Amino acid sequence: MSHTAHIPSHRKPRRSASKIALRAGVAGGVLSTLAVAAAAGTANAAEPVTETIEMPTLTTDLSAQIAQSADVTQQAADTYESRAEQDAAATKAAKQAKEDQAQAEKKAAAEAKREAEAKAAAEKKAEEERASRTTERTSLSTQTTSAGSSDSAPAPAGGSVGAVISFLKAQLGDAYVMGASGPNAWDCSSLVQAAFKQAGVDLPRVSQDQSVAGTPVSLSNVQVGDILYWGGAGSAYHVGVYIGNGQYLDAANPSKGVVIQDLSGYPASGAVRVL
Numbered sequence: 001m002s003h004t005a006h007i008p009s010h011r012k013p014r015r016s017a018s019k020i021a022l023r024a025g026v027a028g029g030v031l032s033t034l035a036v037a038a039a040a041g042t043a044n045a046a047e048p049v050t051e052t053i054e055m056p057t058l059t060t061d062l063s064a065q066i067a068q069s070a071d072v073t074q075q076a077a078d079t080y081e082s083r084a085e086q087d088a089a090a091t092k093a094a095k096q097a098k099e100d101q102a103q104a105e106k107k108a109a110a111e112a113k114r115e116a117e118a119k120a121a122a123e124k125k126a127e128e129e130r131a132s133r134t135t136e137r138t139s140l141s142t143q144t145t146s147a148g149s150s151d152s153a154p155a156p157a158g159g160s161v162g163a164v165i166s167f168l169k170a171q172l173g174d175a176y177v178m179g180a181s182g183p184n185a186w187d188c189s190s191l192v193q194a195a196f197k198q199a200g201v202d203l204p205r206v207s208q209d210q211s212v213a214g215t216p217v218s219l220s221n222v223q224v225g226d227i228l229y230w231g232g233a234g235s236a237y238h239v240g241v242y243i244g245n246g247q248y249l250d251a252a253n254p255s256k257g258v259v260i261q262d263l264s265g266y267p268a269s270g271a272v273r274v275l
Contacts, residue, residue: 161225161275163198168241168249174258176251186251186258188239192227195241201274211236214274219267225275228268242271 168191177185182194189207196203203213211229222228224244229236240250243260248268251258 160199164195164225164241164275165243165249167195167198168243168258171258172249172260174251176254176257188251191251191258192239192241196274199275203274207231207236207239208234210239211270211272214272217271217273219263219271222271223273226271226273228263228271230266230269233270236269240268 171182171186171191174182175185176187178187180186181190186194189205189210192207192210193203193205203210207229210227211231212234214227216233217223217226222242224242226242228240228242228248228250230238238250240248240261242248242263246263247260248263249258249260252261
C-alpha cells in the first residue's frame, strides 16, 4: 500500500457521462423553448390587433354622482334663463313706464295750457261785461237824473206794460243759450232786457244789475210787468217777468227754453218795478 493512500483527496469526483448528457439535453431544451417563444412573439407583433378592450363598468355611486352633477347644471341653466327673462321684463316695464310718464306729462301740459287759455278768455269776457255794465249804469243814471227820479227807480221813457208782455209771449218756445241775445235764442237777462226795450226802458244786461234796477216791491204786492229775481238783490242769478195769475215768463234753462211757469213751483226771492 502507498503511504498516501490514507489521505483524502481534495479533488471533486468526476461526473459521470450520463449526468453530463442529461444536463446538456435540458439546457438545449430550454434554449429551444426560448427560441420558439421569441419567434412567436415576433410573429404576433406583425399581426393586427383584432380584440376590443372593454372599459371597466362604472360603479353605482359614480353614476349617481354624474346624474346629480347633470341635475345641478340643468338647474343653474334654468335659473340663468329665468333671471334673463325677469331682467328683460323689468327693462321693458321701465321703458313703458317712462313712455307713460312722458305721455302723462305732455297731456298735463296741454291741459294746463287749455285751462290757462280758458281762464284768460273768461277774464277777458268778464272785463268786457264789467265795462258794458258800467256803460249801461251810466246811461241809466243819466236817464233817471233827467227824469228827476232816484237811481234805484228809473222812470220809463215811454211805452207800456202791454208791450213788454206781448214781446215776451212772442218769444215762447225759443231756445235758452247762455250769452245769447236773440232773436231766436236768449238767456234770462237778455230776454228781460229786450222785453223792456219795447217799452223804451234800457235795462242793464245781467241779472245782478237788473235785480236792483227799479223800485223794490214785496212778492205779496207784485204786479204784471214787475221783474222777478232769484238770489240776493244785486247778486241775483236768474230773472223773469211776472205776467199775472201767479205765473211768470222767463228763459228758464237749456232743457226748457222760453216758457211760462208757476211761481208756486219755483218761488222768487224778490221783485222790482220799473214801469
